[in-house]
Amino acid sequence: MSDIASESSRRRTFAIISHPDAGKTTLTEKLLLFGGAIQMAGSVKGRKAARHATSDWMALEKERGISVTSSVMQFPYEGRVVNLLDTPGHADFGEDTYRVLTAVDSALMVIDVAKGVEERTIKLMEVCRLRDTPIMTFINKLDREGKDPIDLLDEVETVLGIQCAPVTWPIGMGQRLKGVVHLVTGEVHLYEPGRNFTRQDSTIFPSIDAPGLSEKIGEKMLADLRDELELVQGASHPFDLEAYRAGKQTPVFFGSGVNNFGVQPLLDFFVDHAPPPQVRETTTREVAPQEDKLTGFVFKIQANMDPMHRDRVAFMRVCSGRFEAGMKVFQPRTGKPLKLANALTFMASDREIAAEAFPGDVIGIHNHGTISIGDTFTEGENIAFTGIPNFAPELFRRARLRDPLKLKQLQKGLAQLSEEGATQFFKPLMSNDLILGAVGVLQFDVVAYRLKDEYGVDASFEAVQVNTARWIRCKDAKTLEAFRDKHAMNLAYDAADQLVYLAPTRVNLQLAQERAEGVEFLATREHA
Numbered sequence: 001m002s003d004i005a006s007e008s009s010r011r012r013t014f015a016i017i018s019h020p021d022a023g024k025t026t027l028t029e030k031l032l033l034f035g036g037a038i039q040m041a042g043s044v045k046g047r048k049a050a051r052h053a054t055s056d057w058m059a060l061e062k063e064r065g066i067s068v069t070s071s072v073m074q075f076p077y078e079g080r081v082v083n084l085l086d087t088p089g090h091a092d093f094g095e096d097t098y099r100v101l102t103a104v105d106s107a108l109m110v111i112d113v114a115k116g117v118e119e120r121t122i123k124l125m126e127v128c129r130l131r132d133t134p135i136m137t138f139i140n141k142l143d144r145e146g147k148d149p150i151d152l153l154d155e156v157e158t159v160l161g162i163q164c165a166p167v168t169w170p171i172g173m174g175q176r177l178k179g180v181v182h183l184v185t186g187e188v189h190l191y192e193p194g195r196n197f198t199r200q201d202s203t204i205f206p207s208i209d210a211p212g213l214s215e216k217i218g219e220k221m222l223a224d225l226r227d228e229l230e231l232v233q234g235a236s237h238p239f240d241l242e243a244y245r246a247g248k249q250t251p252v253f254f255g256s257g258v259n260n261f262g263v264q265p266l267l268d269f270f271v272d273h274a275p276p277p278q279v280r281e282t283t284t285r286e287v288a289p290q291e292d293k294l295t296g297f298v299f300k301i302q303a304n305m306d307p308m309h310r311d312r313v314a315f316m317r318v319c320s321g322r323f324e325a326g327m328k329v330f331q332p333r334t335g336k337p338l339k340l341a342n343a344l345t346f347m348a349s350d351r352e353i354a355a356e357a358f359p360g361d362v363i364g365i366h367n368h369g370t371i372s373i374g375d376t377f378t379e380g381e382n383i384a385f386t387g388i389p390n391f392a393p394e395l396f397r398r399a400r401l402r403d404p405l406k407l408k409q410l411q412k413g414l415a416q417l418s419e420e421g422a423t424q425f426f427k428p429l430m431s432n433d434l435i436l437g438a439v440g441v442l443q444f445d446v447v448a449y450r451l452k453d454e455y456g457v458d459a460s461f462e463a464v465q466v467n468t469a470r471w472i473r474c475k476d477a478k479t480l481e482a483f484r485d486k487h488a489m490n491l492a493y494d495a496a497d498q499l500v501y502l503a504p505t506r507v508n509l510q511l512a513q514e515r516a517e518g519v520e521f522l523a524t525r526e527h528a
């Protein structure tokens with residue numbers, strides 16, 4: 001096997017999906033503990049404090065450094081290299097989450113044992129389904145009373161439409177929690193409150209028949225367990241690697257994140273069975289990870305990560321080949337070469353300069369405004385990875401400047417913050433307005449705050465008569481010109497200078513569409 005093939009096969013790149021408060025942050029922290037990135041634990045905690053303050057952007061901003069370094073976390077485990085990509089918690093950041101999910105090879109779904117399948121989990125699951133992303137499930141907070149485990153599996157199967165294959169099974173719950181049985185190895189892992197907090201492994205019995213177990217958990221509980229296991233084995237599906245890899249079956253684990261219980265069996269199973277980087281689609285061909293030429297795509301951009309340095313970082317997922325520090329790459333969208341000097345990796349808690357990276361890894365590229373979300377990088381080949389969505393904003397506001405002399409800074413700020421993809425910035429053809437579109441209303445507060453803090457611009461956002469946006473595509477130059485002349489009042493350029501139709505009402509949009517033959521109105525702009 002080539003270096004690239006063997007490094008690629010060691011990579012496990014995934015994201016955790018869950019409804020807020022199910023325990024994603026806590027579980028992340030424990031996974032990092034197992035990965036030896038112990039210092040991280042504290043920072044993840046800090047990030048969580050920040051997330052709870054999303055209504056107060058100032059507080060969020062204070063924690064910024066922390067939230068950013070944890071956006072990609074790489075750690076070694078049992079001969080594998082695990083890349084955990086963070087997904088933002090707040091619902092207003094949903095778009096970011098979708099794009100992060102395009103950059104992973106699998107996902108881990110966390111469910112609160114008392115709450116079961118919640119609304120945001122359903123949404124995220126729909127996104128995973130678009131690409132048949134393999135999913136493992138962790139049912140959390142077993143130290144509390146919750147729903148009956150069999151009912152929970154049933155709920156996952158019916159609500160999420162995915163087969164469940166329990167890999168661990170709980171022995172009791174809440175006050176009566178005694179441990180879990182591993183249905184594949186047969187081992188019993190005991191729950192010892194207070195003890196499972198640290199890395200320390202739990203006491204393990206080789207099977208439910210092992211001597212000494214009944215003293216630990218009690219005769220009655222053991223008898224009940226035997227009955228229950230019989231029932232579970234009859235009623236559920238055995239683990240099937242192929243079905244899991246195809247996104248049709250989810251292996252299910254039970255545990256308690258905060259007590260670090262049940263996490264190790266999950267992680268062990270994960271690194272053994274979760275998929276390494278897979279073949280990916282481009283506009284012209286499929287790219288296999290073991291190919292020797294570097295390819296990758298940008299799924300996230302973050303402006304001013306380090307306020308001291310005003311940097312903007314583009315996060316690129318490596319899809320094939322080997323990245324080496326200082327190498328030159330080609331950017332098909334612009335047709336230009338780019339030197340990847342000082343690219344960053346995200347080892348443990350610190351951003352570091354990357355010497356090498358392999359398929360599945362994420363590197364941070366310094367962006368000077370020439371990189372957009374969705375951009376592909378290659379060693380010269382003219383291809384573009386597909387499937388990285390850019391959602392049409394649903395809310396629009398006009399930027400109002402308190403100090404008219406700051407117009408330049410305002411434009412620059414709006415353009416740079418739009419690169420991150422959470423907001424989009426439009427310049428109408430016929431006016432000097434600057435219009436910002438967003439998917440969630442919180443984004444306007446965030447942008448106003450960051451304009452002031454990062455660009456020294458005092459701006460507010462006011463209502464504007466725009467209901468929806470559509471990207472215009474037209475193959476014929478003449479038709480396009482006629483369309484432009486006719487609809488100049490409603491047309492604008494976005495930050496990437498693409499033509500966009502800003503419709504004041506749904507009816508207006510419908511009429512414009514009906515009357516413009518040969519012109520396509522696209523709800524999302526998939527970056528070409």
Ligand code: G4P
Binds near residue numbers: 257258
């Ligand atoms: P999130 O990132 O998915 O939003 O969830 P997070 O990890 O922040 O966990 C949400 C709350 O659930 C936290 O409590 C956390 O301590 C708690 N939690 C996580 N795992 C478990 C578990 O296994 N058992 C129990 N009983 N609780 C768990 P909090 O009160 O919001 O914060 P904290 O002050 O306790 O940290």
